[in-house]
Amino acid sequence: MNDQRIIQQLRTGKREKAFIQLYKGFPIVKKLIESKGGTSVEAEDVFQEALIIFYKKAIQPEFELTASISTYVYSVARFLWKDEMKKKGLKYGTEEVGNIKFESELEEIAQKEKKFQVVEEVLKSIGEKCLEILQLFYYRGLSMKEIARQVDLKSEKVAKNQKYKCLERARKRALEKQTINA
Amino acid sequence: MRKELQEIEIIENYLLGKMSANEKADFEKQLETDASLKQNLEMQKSLIDGLQRMGLKNDLLSAKRSLFMRKVWTWFGAAVLLTAIAFGIYYNSEKEELVEKVEKEINDERAEIKDKGVKNKDKGLRTKVDSVVIMSDSRNEEKVRDEGLTTKEDSLVMLSDSRSEKMKAQVALRSNGALEKSLPDFAEFPVKGFQTFKINSSKANTITGNERTIIEIPANAFETKSEAMVELKLQEFYKLSDMVFANLTTQTKDGQLIETGGMVNIEAYQGAKLKLAEGKSITLKFPFEEKKEGMKTFLGDKDERGIVVWKEQEIQYQKVEYIHTTAKDTFSSDIQFISIRIGDESDRMEKMFATRDEDVKEYLIDHLRLPKLSLKELKGFIYISFVVQSDGKISATEVNSAGNAPVIAYEYLKKTAAELPPIVPYRKNDKYLITQFEIRVDLNKNFESKMLGGEDLQEYYDNLRRERSKMKEASKEDFDKKLEVRNDQIATSLEEGGLLTEDQLRSQTSQYILNSTNLGWINCDRYPFAKNGKSSFNVFERDKGINCSLILHSVRGIVSPTYIKQGNYIFPQLPNKELVSVLAFKTEDKKNYVSYYQTSHNKESHEFEFEPLTKEKLQQITIELNAIRN
Numbered sequence: 001m002n003d004q005r006i007i008q009q010l011r012t013g014k015r016e017k018a019f020i021q022l023y024k025g026f027p028i029v030k031k032l033i034e035s036k037g038g039t040s041v042e043a044e045d046v047f048q049e050a051l052i053i054f055y056k057k058a059i060q061p062e063f064e065l066t067a068s069i070s071t072y073v074y075s076v077a078r079f080l081w082k083d084e085m086k087k088k089g090l091k092y093g094t095e096e097v098g099n100i101k102f103e104s105e106l107e108e109i110a111q112k113e114k115k116f117q118v119v120e121e122v123l124k125s126i127g128e129k130c131l132e133i134l135q136l137f138y139y140r141g142l143s144m145k146e147i148a149r150q151v152d153l154k155s156e157k158v159a160k161n162q163k164y165k166c167l168e169r170a171r172k173r174a175l176e177k178q179t180i181n182a
Numbered sequence: 183m184r185k186e187l188q189e190i191e192i193i194e195n196y197l198l199g200k201m202s203a204n205e206k207a208d209f210e211k212q213l214e215t216d217a218s219l220k221q222n223l224e225m226q227k228s229l230i231d232g233l234q235r236m237g238l239k240n241d242l243l244s245a246k247r248s249l250f251m252r253k254v255w256t257w258f259g260a261a262v263l264l265t266a267i268a269f270g271i272y273y274n275s276e277k278e279e280l281v282e283k284v285e286k287e288i289n290d291e292r293a294e295i296k297d298k299g300v301k302n303k304d305k306g307l308r309t310k311v312d313s314v315v316i317m318s319d320s321r322n323e324e325k326v327r328d329e330g331l332t333t334k335e336d337s338l339v340m341l342s343d344s345r346s347e348k349m350k351a352q353v354a355l356r357s358n359g360a361l362e363k364s365l366p367d368f369a370e371f372p373v374k375g376f377q378t379f380k381i382n383s384s385k386a387n388t389i390t391g392n393e394r395t396i397i398e399i400p401a402n403a404f405e406t407k408s409e410a411m412v413e414l415k416l417q418e419f420y421k422l423s424d425m426v427f428a429n430l431t432t433q434t435k436d437g438q439l440i441e442t443g444g445m446v447n448i449e450a451y452q453g454a455k456l457k458l459a460e461g462k463s464i465t466l467k468f469p470f471e472e473k474k475e476g477m478k479t480f481l482g483d484k485d486e487r488g489i490v491v492w493k494e495q496e497i498q499y500q501k502v503e504y505i506h507t508t509a510k511d512t513f514s515s516d517i518q519f520i521s522i523r524i525g526d527e528s529d530r531m532e533k534m535f536a537t538r539d540e541d542v543k544e545y546l547i548d549h550l551r552l553p554k555l556s557l558k559e560l561k562g563f564i565y566i567s568f569v570v571q572s573d574g575k576i577s578a579t580e581v582n583s584a585g586n587a588p589v590i591a592y593e594y595l596k597k598t599a600a601e602l603p604p605i606v607p608y609r610k611n612d613k614y615l616i617t618q619f620e621i622r623v624d625l626n627k628n629f630e631s632k633m634l635g636g637e638d639l640q641e642y643y644d645n646l647r648r649e650r651s652k653m654k655e656a657s658k659e660d661f662d663k664k665l666e667v668r669n670d671q672i673a674t675s676l677e678e679g680g681l682l683t684e685d686q687l688r689s690q691t692s693q694y695i696l697n698s699t700n701l702g703w704i705n706c707d708r709y710p711f712a713k714n715g716k717s718s719f720n721v722f723e724r725d726k727g728i729n730c731s732l733i734l735h736s737v738r739g740i741v742s743p744t745y746i747k748q749g750n751y752i753f754p755q756l757p758n759k760e761l762v763s764v765l766a767f768k769t770e771d772k773k774n775y776v777s778y779y780q781t782s783h784n785k786e787s788h789e790f791e792f793e794p795l796t797k798e799k800l801q802q803i804t805i806e807l808n809a810i811r812n
Contacts, residue, residue: 015238015241016241016248019241019242019244023242023246023249024249026246048239048242051238051242052235052238052239052242115228116228116232116235119229120235123232123233123236131236134233138233138237139238140237161187165187167190167226167229168190171225174229175225
């Protein structure tokens with residue numbers, strides 16, 4: 001599939017089709033990571049991170065593709081792995097990574113992604129139903145009315161209230177986590 | 183709305199750009215001075231980002247899954263059309279193309295891409311295809327297809343997003359007035375009466391129903407008031423006709439079909455209805471002619487359609503034991519462990535592990551040592567969780583949440599938990615499973631005696647670790663041995679209570695023996711089908727108030743439609759080509775009609791064929807239903 005079409009799909013919310021295309025790039029990234037001492041599980045994590053980073057970039061209106069998508073994702077994955085190795089105190093290898101323009105920007109993104117892992121843990125701890133409500137609203141973008149129907153709540157109002165309660169619970173859990181990690 | 187929730191709403195409106203210009207200006211002004219508001223804003227923002235990220239990850243996983251399935255089909259298709267070798271070439275060339283493309287763009291990565299990995303992997307693929315080709319030689323392509331997919335699916339179970347499936351089921355089961363299920367008013371329907379038993383509940387009792395269900399009730403099993411005499415009422419359902427004419431189905435709450443080995447309805451009365459006392463369970467023995475593996479206890483409840491739907495009984499207590507790895511170990515065995523707290527209505531969403539295990543908690547508190555703290559600091563609680571691997575090792579020791587407890591205490595509790603001796607993991611279907619535990623430890627002044635000065639503390643934990651490392655690793659044999667010992671103990675206690683007679687032994691081998699912690703509707707069931715190769719069974723019918731069921735032939739099961747869509751009664755998914763009986767009743771102008779015929783599930787929409795309901799017709803249906811052997 002044509003790269004521009006993938007981006008078009010991502011921007012118009014047709015993520016599913018686009019992701020299937022993008023996932024075809026995995027074998028190459030996997031080989032890269034494995035050749036650099038990673039496991040296939042690590043390779044998959046890195047690859048998914050890279051896709052998420054690409055996705056977030058791609059949906060910004062000012063984003064312009066300067067290389068092919070597979071190159072982009074491959075380079076991001078390579079950068080992420082290098083970063084990971086650095087943290088583990090290991091050398092990535094002797095060679096230098098090519099001069100990709102977005103490298104400094106990537107460093108910042110990688111930092112952010114780390115932070116999300118904590119948030120993810122928090123969200124996983126707030127209960128299945130809460131998570132479902134929040135995801136339907138903030139990720140799928142459904143209306144509260146539709147959500148009330150899907151998760152079997154009496155009314156839109158109840159759903160809305162529940163959503164705020166769930167956010168509150170997540171906030172509390174996050175605070176608890178912060179105190180522990182501090 | 184509470185104040186906290188109001189703030190969350192305001193923040194959300196800001197984040198989603200739902201504020202008017204004025205509101206926005208006010209809010210931003212407030213942000214400058216209110217540090218906690220600012221912090222909450224940041225937090226909420228990162229939660230929303232996190233939600234989006236998690237959603238993306240889920241979507242990626244399902245993309246991966248679709249891609250994989252697509253590939254499986256491609257492999258299969260290619261295998262049938264071409265030879266295995268030709269296919270290998272085809273696949274290689276596709277991969278090579280992709281590799282080349284990237285190589286062109288990233289010159290310096292050439293060496294890495296051309297490594298042995300690709301070739302090895304392709305060899306693996308080719309073997310897979312070979313096996314498919316061989317199977318298709320057996321000229322049962324349909325079957326091969328299904329099997330091929332089943333295995334693939336199985337290996338992917340972990341990746342699939344089970345939540346979305348659950349969601350679908352919930353949507354399908356939304357209350358639908360049109361599906362209310364009641365039988366027409368017809369005097370000839372057989373009535374399944376209650377059998378009544380009077381028992382002295384202070385002793386253990388065994389009752390046997392007319393259709394040979396044996397129910398064993400331990401002493402003092404009920405929450406009785408003062409008297410011991412209890413009246414038991416029992417209904418048994420083994421014949422398909424009995425089930426159908428009692429409006430029973432074999433479906434779970436989320437619409438899944440289950441296969442039944444018999445159902446009973448058991449109620450206990452002492453004037454009012456009684457419940458089983460907490461911690462008590464009854465044993466039910468369902469007779470069978472031919473054994474089917476994997477039968478479990480399902481408990482029934484009426485849903486909004488007025489039919490009894492079933493839910494697998496949750497395991498409430500699980501025996502977990504320590505492995506005695508050293509002579510020094512003095513733990514007692516047989517600990518009651520893990521319960522899954524579902525909570526009442528208001529607390530419904532707190533679905534998490536809690537433990538009732540006093541022994542593990544005791545061990546932790548026993549072995550915990552803390553640095554010098556002031557008495558004031560000894561307060562609050564800590565939830566600590568750890569995972570028992572299937573080999574008994576403790577890992578992923580983590581503090582989940584805490585209230586007011588000093589941070590230093592977390593660390594030392596974690597340290598102590600990390601040195602737990604191997605624990606026998608949870609066992610299900612003869613497999614040891616990875617088990618998660620969560621334990622709450624409350625700090626109080628009694629912990630004062632556990633405080634040690636710097637060097638002593640260090641030495642204490644060093645010793646603990648050394649001691650632990652001297653213990654041998656637990657193995658599956660150890661676990662099994664433990665189980666054997668326990669079985670022996672049970673056997674001995676049985677023998678002491680009198681040897682089983684020949685008759686008892688024989689009857690034991692022709693019954694499903696299950697436990698139930700509840701009275702009411704109890705069903706002996708299993709999940710009959712693999713999850714693939716199914717599609718929903720539809721019956722086209724304009725009338726909406728029709729009571730209809732499908733009676734399956736290959737397994738003992740009855741299902742009702744889950745919803746009506748565009749004039750179609752949609753039943754749960756069934757395997758293709760499944761032989762079924764379609765049974766429906768309706769009442770028009772005070773006259774009753776019935777439709778009954780056999781058909782196979784061929785993905786086409788079926789229709790009812792109504793005729794007047796007569797005594798003769800009912801008899802004929804009864805005979806036909808009971809002739810179904812499964």
